[in-house]
Amino acid sequence: MKVSAFRWGTGLSVAALLLSGASLATQADATPRTLYTSQRVSPAGTSEARVHDLNDRGDVVGQSASGPWASVRGRRGALLPTKDAAGTVFDVAQSAIRVGPDGSIAAGAAFVPGPDPTISAYRTGALLRWATASATPVGLIKPATPPPLRRGTWISVAGIDRSGTIAANRDYAGYVKAGTRVSPAGVETRLDAYDSPNGYLFADIAATGRVVGRGSLHLPGDEPSTRAFTVDGQTVAPLTTPGDPSPTPVAIAPQGRRIVGTSADLGATLWTDRSASRLSGAPQGFTPVGVNDQGDVVGTVDASGQVRAVLVRAGRAEHLTRVIGLRGADSVCGVGGINDRGQIAVDICRASGERYSALLTPRSGWHRR
Numbered sequence: 001m002k003v004s005a006f007r008w009g010t011g012l013s014v015a016a017l018l019l020s021g022a023s024l025a026t027q028a029d030a031t032p033r034t035l036y037t038s039q040r041v042s043p044a045g046t047s048e049a050r051v052h053d054l055n056d057r058g059d060v061v062g063q064s065a066s067g068p069w070a071s072v073r074g075r076r077g078a079l080l081p082t083k084d085a086a087g088t089v090f091d092v093a094q095s096a097i098r099v100g101p102d103g104s105i106a107a108g109a110a111f112v113p114g115p116d117p118t119i120s121a122y123r124t125g126a127l128l129r130w131a132t133a134s135a136t137p138v139g140l141i142k143p144a145t146p147p148p149l150r151r152g153t154w155i156s157v158a159g160i161d162r163s164g165t166i167a168a169n170r171d172y173a174g175y176v177k178a179g180t181r182v183s184p185a186g187v188e189t190r191l192d193a194y195d196s197p198n199g200y201l202f203a204d205i206a207a208t209g210r211v212v213g214r215g216s217l218h219l220p221g222d223e224p225s226t227r228a229f230t231v232d233g234q235t236v237a238p239l240t241t242p243g244d245p246s247p248t249p250v251a252i253a254p255q256g257r258r259i260v261g262t263s264a265d266l267g268a269t270l271w272t273d274r275s276a277s278r279l280s281g282a283p284q285g286f287t288p289v290g291v292n293d294q295g296d297v298v299g300t301v302d303a304s305g306q307v308r309a310v311l312v313r314a315g316r317a318e319h320l321t322r323v324i325g326l327r328g329a330d331s332v333c334g335v336g337g338i339n340d341r342g343q344i345a346v347d348i349c350r351a352s353g354e355r356y357s358a359l360l361t362p363r364s365g366w367h368r369r
Contacts, residue, residue: 035323035363036344041071042357043078051336051357052097053159054345056254059133061097061105062336062345062357068097070105070133074343074359078133080105085136090128100160101207101254104184105130108155108168109139125154127168127182140166140186158213159205167205177201179213179231191217191236200229203249206256212239212249228261230274241266241276253293254340260291268312270295280315290337298338309335309346320346324360 042049046064054060060071064079071077080097082090090109097107109128127140141155158167164184171177177199181189191200200215211231218224219238226246228239241247243265250261259271260279268279268286272295279288279297288299296313298320309320309332320332326348333355334347342362349355 035318036320036360037363038324038348038358038360039074040356041074041077041345041359043069044076046079046356048355049347049357050334050355051345051347053099054337054339054343054359055099055101055103056339056341057101057103058339058341058343058359058361059099059103060336060345060357060359061099063093063095063097068092068095068107070097070099070130071357071359072103072133074361077357080130080133081136082109082128083137084139088139090126090137090139092128096157098157098159098166100164101162102164103132104160104164105133106157106160106166106168108157125170127155127157127166127186129166129184131184140182141188158202158211161205161209162207163209165205165209167202167211169201177215179211179215181205181211191231191234202231203261204252206252207254208256209233210252210256212252212259214246214248230259237274239271239274241269247276250288251290251337253291253295255293258291258293258295260288260297262288268297268299270297279312281312281317283310283312283317286310286312286317289335292338292340292342294340294342296338296342298335298344300335306331307333309333309344311338311344320344320360 041060046066048065049062051062058074062069068080069077070080082092092107092109095107099105106129109126128137129140130137154171156169160166166182168182169179179200179202200213200217202211202213205211214228217227228247228249229236230239241263244263247263248261249259252259257273261269263269266278268282268288269276270279283301285301286299288297291297298311300307300309311318311320329351331349332346333349336345338344344360346360347357
């Protein structure tokens with residue numbers, strides 16, 4: 001409401017003006033604010049799309065009922081090829097898909113070299129890398145002779161840095177888990193200097209190469225215990241809050257200064273240069289998913305069994321369903337991350353039952369503080 005639009009002396013009392021203003025404010029609150037534009041990025045003809053990640057270029061990756069897909073710079077996506085140059089088939093149907101700053105893509109995969117891919121003895125873990133969204137994938141850490149399932153090694157991907165190094169996790173037959181960093185050529189670097197009797201997992205990697213994770217680590221000068229930590233090269237440092245020695249980090253911003261996660265004492269937690277604080281403005285039940293270098297955080301809340309995506313920015317929560325102007329039963333029902341341009345990768349669920357992925361781009365002048 002603009003006060004300059006009113007003509008004083010029209011006979012309206014002050015009380016009437018106040019009531020009119022309150023009514024207009026209520027109407028404004030009920031009207032969706034289109035602070036973002038929305039571009040559909042999941043491939044045409046696919047269903048049940050779920051967004052997994054995005055980078056600062058606006059490249060988006062995810063999964064669908066038809067397989068993994070990638071979108072380049074916000075354009076309509078295409079399915080990723082899952083057969084390498086030698087004709088080896090990789091199954092990535094259940095895998096997390098991650099995209100690096102340069103557009104390279106990685107995923108954990110089931111390697112299927114045997115005559116019958118339905119037999120578990122012929123399946124074991126591999127790491128699949130695409131140099132670009134349209135490139136033939138390369139299988140890394142691919143064993144020549146896969147062991148039986150009960151001795152298999154399964155791999156999941158946490159993220160990719162600007163050098164192309166992939167932060168991944170190995171699961172040894174469902175027992176010990178260990179994070180590993182893998183170069184584009186397939187060379188592994190593990191935290192061999194740290195005793196890990198119960199395993200540890202990497203959660204994410206910044207563009208700078210800093211890794212964040214959680215698990216059982218025997219850090220110098222400390223007893224073996226479950227800890228959250230950051231990794232720079234081979235240097236591991238604990239990540240704590242004032243009242244929780246073992247919080248759960250979820251994501252790290254591209255430059256590595258900001259980390260988001262949860263803790264027992266603060267709930268949704270934001271670390272800035274390793275200093276922890278409660279995430280201001282986070283609604284009750286908020287589960288963080290991603291963070292950018294400005295400290296903007298995206299995540300979800302569960303509202304009576306319905307998942308809704310939320311942006312927490314400058315101490316205020318914005319339901320993404322509203323900021324793109326969706327109405328009725330349509331909603332933003334999933335989120336994959338936020339980049340430093342303020343773009344957000346989301347899933348949209350329509351009342352018709354359709355689910356697709358989209359890239360939200362802030363309108364000019366809104367995102368930057």
